[in-house]
Amino acid sequence: MEKRPTEVTIYLADGTEREGTLFLSPFSSTRSGSQTLAEMLHEPEPFVPFIRNDKSFQLLNKKQISHLRYRPVDDAPEKIGNPIEVTITFINGKTLSGTTILETPEGKGRLIDFLNNNPGYFSLNCGDDEHYLVNPRVIVEIADQK
Known part of the structure; x- marks a missing residue:
């Protein structure tokens, strides 16, 4: 299944930053529409594939990501609260x-x-x-x- 590339800046717990691409599924497992970054981060697998802007490939431990910056997509579910x-x-x-x-x-x-x-x-x-x-x-x- 073709994944959707999503540009992000990842901030790790040690204070370092990584700019690059995460890959999302075109389908969410919990609702209609494509997978969101939050859904991908909540999946049980501890590591996520990441391609840095210099084209190097890494596996990042999701628990070590303190926060990440992203551009919202139009089909993301609206938050209520x-x-x-x-x-x-x-x-x-x-x-x-x-x-x-x-x-x-x-x-x-x-x-x-x-x-x-x-x-x-x-x-x-x-x-x-x-x-x-x-x-x-x-x-x-x-x-x-x-």
């Missing part, structure tokens, strides 16, 4: 500020509920076409910007 402004500090000292959507059950709409019940990467929109997927396992602290 409470938007919240946050500032995140990662284990490597880097910070990001932006808006995430708290996709939580009714009565569980706090940031702590979202983080404690979210098993993996979540989206963060930092404006100016800067969209990220964030690995909560390498967050040192996160603050609501209310």
Whole structure:
């Protein structure tokens, strides 16, 4: 099956960056439409193939990806929930500020509920076409910007 190349910038837990391409399936296993980056990162396999901009091939450990920047696609599912402004500090000292959507059950709409019940990467929109997927396992602290 032909995979769809997707340009990303990957930020690793040690603070290094990788620019290149990840490959997504043309079909999602959970809904109609093509696979999203979040769906690919949530798959059980620990490593993901990655081609750097210099054309070198690598296998990256998904647990070591602190966050990645991407361009949203038109057929991505719309997030439903409470938007919240946050500032995140990662284990490597880097910070990001932006808006995430708290996709939580009714009565569980706090940031702590979202983080404690979210098993993996979540989206963060930092404006100016800067969209990220964030690995909560390498967050040192996160603050609501209310």
